[in-house]
Amino acid sequence: xxxxxxxxxxxxxxxxxxxxxxxxxxxxxxxxxxxxxxKVLAAARELGYQxxxxxxxxxxxxxxxxxxxxxxxxxxxxxPDPFFSQIIDMFSRSFQLQGWHLLxxxxxxxxxxxxxxxxxxxxxxxxAIVMSALMSDHMAGVCRRAGIPVVLYNRRASRSxxxxxxxxxxxxxxxxAGLLLQTGHGRIAFLGGSxxxxxxxxxxxxxxxxxxxxxxxxAAREEGDFTFDxxxxxxxxxxxxxxxxxxxFCASDVMALGVLHAAQEYFGLSVPRExxxxxxxxxxxxxxxxxxxxxxxxxxxAMVRExxxxxxxxLEAPDGPGRDAVFAGQLILRRTVRGANLLPxxxxxxxxxxxxxxxxxxxxx
Amino acid sequence: xxxxxxxxxxxxxxxxxxxxxxxxxxxxxxxxxxxxxxKVLAAARELGYQxxxxxxxxxxxxxxxxxxxxxxxxxxxxxPDPFFSQIIDMFSRSFQLQGWHLLxxxxxxxxxxxxxxxxxxxxxxxxAIVMSALMSDHMAGVCRRAGIPVVLYNRRASRSxxxxxxxxxxxxxxxxAGLLLQTGHGRIAFLGGSxxxxxxxxxxxxxxxxxxxxxxxxAAREEGDFTFDxxxxxxxxxxxxxxxxxxxFCASDVMALGVLHAAQEYFGLSVPRExxxxxxxxxxxxxxxxxxxxxxxxxxxAMVRExxxxxxxxLEAPDGPGRDAVFAGQLILRRTVRGANLLPxxxxxxxxxxxxxxxxxxxxx
DNA sequence: ATGCAGGATGCATGCGCAGTCACAACCGAG
DNA sequence: CTCGGTTGTGACTGCGCATGCATCCTGCAT
Numbered sequence: 009x010x011x012x013x014x015x016x017x018x019x020x021x022x023x024x025x026x027x028x029x030x031x032x033x034x035x036x037x038x039x040x041x042x043x044x045x046x047k048v049l050a051a052a053r054e055l056g057y058q059x060x061x062x063x064x065x066x067x068x069x070x071x072x073x074x075x076x077x078x079x080x081x082x083x084x085x086x087x088p089d090p091f092f093s094q095i096i097d098m099f100s101r102s103f104q105l106q107g108w109h110l111l112x113x114x115x116x117x118x119x120x121x122x123x124x125x126x127x128x129x130x131x132x133x134x135x136a137i138v139m140s141a142l143m144s145d146h147m148a149g150v151c152r153r154a155g156i157p158v159v160l161y162n163r164r165a166s167r168s169x170x171x172x173x174x175x176x177x178x179x180x181x182x183x184x185a186g187l188l189l190q191t192g193h194g195r196i197a198f199l200g201g202s203x204x205x206x207x208x209x210x211x212x213x214x215x216x217x218x219x220x221x222x223x224x225x226x227a228a229r230e231e232g233d234f235t236f237d238x239x240x241x242x243x244x245x246x247x248x249x250x251x252x253x254x255x256x257f258c259a260s261d262v263m264a265l266g267v268l269h270a271a272q273e274y275f276g277l278s279v280p281r282e283x284x285x286x287x288x289x290x291x292x293x294x295x296x297x298x299x300x301x302x303x304x305x306x307x308x309x310a311m312v313r314e315x316x317x318x319x320x321x322x323l324e325a326p327d328g329p330g331r332d333a334v335f336a337g338q339l340i341l342r343r344t345v346r347g348a349n350l351l352p353x354x355x356x357x358x359x360x361x362x363x364x365x366x367x368x369x370x371x372x373x
Numbered sequence: 374x375x376x377x378x379x380x381x382x383x384x385x386x387x388x389x390x391x392x393x394x395x396x397x398x399x400x401x402x403x404x405x406x407x408x409x410x411x412k413v414l415a416a417a418r419e420l421g422y423q424x425x426x427x428x429x430x431x432x433x434x435x436x437x438x439x440x441x442x443x444x445x446x447x448x449x450x451x452x453p454d455p456f457f458s459q460i461i462d463m464f465s466r467s468f469q470l471q472g473w474h475l476l477x478x479x480x481x482x483x484x485x486x487x488x489x490x491x492x493x494x495x496x497x498x499x500x501a502i503v504m505s506a507l508m509s510d511h512m513a514g515v516c517r518r519a520g521i522p523v524v525l526y527n528r529r530a531s532r533s534x535x536x537x538x539x540x541x542x543x544x545x546x547x548x549x550a551g552l553l554l555q556t557g558h559g560r561i562a563f564l565g566g567s568x569x570x571x572x573x574x575x576x577x578x579x580x581x582x583x584x585x586x587x588x589x590x591x592a593a594r595e596e597g598d599f600t601f602d603x604x605x606x607x608x609x610x611x612x613x614x615x616x617x618x619x620x621x622f623c624a625s626d627v628m629a630l631g632v633l634h635a636a637q638e639y640f641g642l643s644v645p646r647e648x649x650x651x652x653x654x655x656x657x658x659x660x661x662x663x664x665x666x667x668x669x670x671x672x673x674x675a676m677v678r679e680x681x682x683x684x685x686x687x688l689e690a691p692d693g694p695g696r697d698a699v700f701a702g703q704l705i706l707r708r709t710v711r712g713a714n715l716l717p718x719x720x721x722x723x724x725x726x727x728x729x730x731x732x733x734x735x736x737x738x
Numbered sequence: 739a740t741g742c743a744g745g746a747t748g749c750a751t752g753c754g755c756a757g758t759c760a761c762a763a764c765c766g767a768g
Numbered sequence: 769c770t771c772g773g774t775t776g777t778g779a780c781t782g783c784g785c786a787t788g789c790a791t792c793c794t795g796c797a798t
Contacts, residue, residue, distance in 0.1 A: 013494075013519050015784055026748045031786055038786095041746060056515060061495040062442065063784035066431050069753040070787080077427065079496075082477070087465065093458035100452065100479040109496065112447070112477040114465040130426040131444075131474065150421060154378050236657065265661070273662035292453075292601065293658065296630070297638035380754055391778045396756055403756095406776060428754035434783040435757080 014055040023051035034059050065132065080319070081128035081136035082110045083121060086234065089262065090291045091306075092139065095161070098312045099137060106320065108134075115141065122147045129154065135319050137161055138170075140207070145169065157322035157330075159315050163206060164332065171322065171330035173315040177207055178214030180304040180337035184257045184286050185218025187302075187339060191347035193284060197228040197253035199242050199263055205234075208259040211288060215257055227253050232263050239266020247275050247283075254283060255345070261287035261294045261303055268299060268344065280346035290340055300343035311335055379420040388416035399424050430497065445684070446493035446501035447475045448486060451599065454627065455656045456671075457504065460526070463677045464502060471685065473499075480506065487512045494519065500684050502526055503535075505572065510534065522687035522695075524680050528571060529697065536687065536695035538680040542572055543579030545669040545702035549622045549651050550583025552667075552704060556712035558649060562593035562618035564607050564628055570599075573624040576653060580622055592618050597628050604631020612640050612648075619648060620710070626652035626659045626668055633664060633709065645711040655705055665708035676700055 016030040023030070025048060032038035033048035051057075065077040080103055086092050103110055111131060113124040121141045128136060133156065140162040143151075148169030151158050158170040165172035188196055198215055201208035216226060230246055232238030239258065243266055246253055258264035264287030271277040271285070279285060287294060290305035314333050322328055341348045381395040388395070390413060397403035398413035416422075430442040445468055451457050468475055476496060478489040486506045493501060498521065505527040508516075513534035516523050523535040530537035553561055563580055566573035581591060595611055597603030604623065608631055611618055623629035629652030636642040636650070644650060652659060655670035679698050687693055706713045 017784080027784090028748060028786080029746090031784095032747090035786075039746060044746080058491065058495045060497060060784055062427055062430055062497050063753095064786075065427055066753050066755095066783085067785040067787080070751090079476075087462040088455070088458045090453070090455060090458075093453045093455075097452040097479055100477055104479065109492075110477045111444075112465055112475045114462055114469065126423065127474075130423045132425060132427050153421075236661065240662065269662040296601065297605065297634040298663070382754080392755080393757085393778060393780095394776090396754095397777090400756075404776065409776080425754055428783095429756075431753085431783050431785095432755040432757080435781090 013060075014052075014057040016057070016059070018055055019048060019051045019057045022055060023048045031059075076134055077132045078107065078109055079111050079131060079133045080108050081113060081125065081131075081133040083113045083115055083124050083128075083136065083138045083141065085115055085140045087114050089234065090293060091261070091289045091308075094292075095139070095308055095312055098309065099316065102312065102316045106316075118142060125151065125158075129156065135159075135323050137315060137319065138163075142166075142206075143170070155326050157319060157326065159319045159322075161311070161315050164334075165330070171318045171332065173311050173318065173333045174335070175306045175311070175337050176334050177210035177337075178217070180288060181211040181214025181216075181257070182218040183304060183337060183339050184211075184288070185215045185222065187345060187348060188255050188257065188284065188286065189219065189222035189224065191284070191345055193255040193346070194224070195227040195251060195253045195255070196224060197230065197246055197256045198226055199239065199246070199256055199258040199267065200229070200231045201234040201259040201263070203231060208234075211259050227251060232259075232266070234260050234262060236262050236266045236269075239263030240270045241266075243267035243270030244274060247271060247277070252283075255286070256283070257286045257288075259288055261289045261291045261301060264288070264301055264303070264344075265293060265299060268301065280344050280348075284346045285344040287344075288337070294340075295342070302342045302345040302348060303340050304337040305340045306337060307335055378425075379417075379422040381422070381424070383420055384413060384416045384422045387420060388413045396424075441499055442497045443472065443474055444476050444496060444498045445473050446478060446490065446496075446498040448478045448480055448489050448493075448501065448503045448506065450480055450505045452479050454599065455658065456626070456654045456673075459657075460504070460673055460677055463674065464681065467677060467681045471681075483507060490516065490523075494521065500524075500688050502680060502684065503528075507531075507571075508535070520691050522684060522691065524684045524687075526676070526680050529699075530695070536683045536697065538676050538683065538698045539700070540671045540676070540702050541699050542575035542702075543582070545653060546576040546579025546581075546622070547583040548669060548702060548704050549576075549653070550580045550587065552710060552713060553620050553622065553649065553651065554584070554587035554589065556649070556710055558620040558711070559589070560592040560616060560618045560620070561589060562595065562611055562621045563591055564604065564611070564621055564623040564632065565594070565596045566599040566624040566628070568596060570624075573599075576624050592616060597624075597631070599625050599627060601627050601631045604628030605635045606631075608632035608635035609639060612636060612642070617648075620651070621648065622651045622653075624653055626654045626656045626666060629653070629666055629668070629709075630658060630664060633666065645709050645713075649711045650709040652709075653702070659705075660707070667707045667710040667713060668705050669702040670705045671702060672700055 016027045019030045020027045029044055030048050032040040033045045084096055100110055111128055115121060115124050118141045121143045125147055135157045138158060138160050142163055160170050160172040162174050163172060164174055198212055200212055228246055230242040232242045256267055258267060264285050268279060268285050271279055271283050277283050287301050287303035290303045294301040294303050318331050381392045384395045385392045394409055395413050397405040398410045449461055465475055476493055480486060480489050483506045486508045490512055500522045503523060503525050507528050525535050525537040527539050528537060529539055563577055565577055593611055593614060595607040597607045621632055623632060629650050633644060633650050636644055636648050642648050652666050652668035655668045659666040659668050683696050
């Protein structure tokens, strides 16, 4: 049986004041004498009293403009993926620092997002972050009507039903294409993530457009599911083909590392001499000494900071405008692209990217 | 301004019934006519009504034996670490499946656990999982008095103030020592995690005891902080020493991979011919083709399942006994220990471990 | 000495829901 | 046709808190 915890009435009795006084002692800026507050806090300490956050949000439900539970829903996909776990950690810490709490929901497929949001809304979350997934238009409407701001991370919001923060995937793809063309690759392959995943598709589109501008066409195309193992398998398929590609651009670092390990281990290839590999994201393992993967970095710290700011601003001014922030990816030249280290200053595109990333994100209200 | 969402009264009015009827329509096993329930559900659908979970837990606070918020606190350390992110993901999914929700709290240091629990208790969590950290005895008492079960993951509970689930770290260390002795290594080093970290200390103690049984002493000792980079740095220090070790046992796979990359990249060493490396945990990257790290596997799926079961059992029978589950680590022979693949069936210890892991965990009520 | 402003405090109320209680409606048996 | 029993339903209450409102008190100006 759950033991009863002390309530504000218990504290009031012990401190010899009214329950209102206890409530006021715990809310900043309330009209209460310093002496009284001390008396109350002392009694509270003695009883181990902590204001009940649930009851508090119930109570304030009356006062229209401040109903707050202090809870934010965080809906995540592929939590164990190193790219995402870094981001989740940063979200968690950022919100904590500002006094918010996160209700975590891990979903498998895009289709579960609506269900997750519905369930979270029963807890009267004040807002939500949705990672790498979209909600339905229906759900977006429900959230809007309920006054719950949602920020999509890693997805562009369509029709401004929500705010969003993401990387310019098409531009990243174009940067990748530019680098591979500039370094004289001829048989270029692309390894995509899950079928019809917006992120992967955009990177591919930008990549293809970039190749086309250089007068090249894709030599091969494979598809994985953003996991390392799928990268290994796709790598094997690519390298077994008759016309072996001399470069592969992968929709994520995790898959790119799969290709790298497959190329070295199962084909004894020298990277980048016999095969160039280009990733996307810049996860920690990309920088490991034996990997030194050339990739497009997502400035995820700035991106998370931006997402948190957008959400909190909307929490404070619920009728304010949303915001779509698009960040530029930054080409990181390491060792897996042949000839790249010979380019002056890492090539023009890299310089451009660096400049863009340093500034503000492009935005669309 | 937050828009008002539909309440049970709104649904009642639309359905032409009382508020009580609406409440009953949403609670299984309540005394209500099927026809009435349908009417209510239809009205609810029309208004987009969802029972308010906050108000529900407020209300049921009166009925002593069932106060439930449905929220479980999850306090985590080192969230981005691949070993932990897998586990967090599994916790998240397991609890979700059973209708519980997780309030996530990411902490940096052991000392923050008490603060985190205190904060979570304001939300009247029904229970908590604490990963890789201990709470103070004081806090344990507070939780016990409040009737909030806590399960420590990856830590042994002292004085049965809480339940716990963890791996037999000392035995894992002993297995590591056994393997290195059996394969004829002579200058053996240990790479620890953070200073005075219980996990690292226990692994070290078991390892040292094992070496001693074989008549060997540690040739060198280094300390990192469980990160890859610290593994690289510690690896450099070890390999620069006059009497270079011929084997290193690392307190975690992440650090072991750091040593591996450092040995190959900065010293051009052949692993395992010139240096054997042994890790602990068996994270996904340990199995990558170019790593093939020999390690002690934690059967984390079974462990998380056990932790969830323990917590839910205590949630349902709050006065029931706690439980300390200790799982056996399983030696996974890959390629980073010289001579290990020559052992019959991977060596006796591996067979033993496999058998132990297949069975029930040892337990101490 | 009187009036008044402004701070401090207590009382009463309701947030949305689940459960208790009382009673109406309806059943089959006598 | 009446009576005990069974269901279904609605009125009412309180979970713990924050706040509006009324009241009281203190200090200061007149």
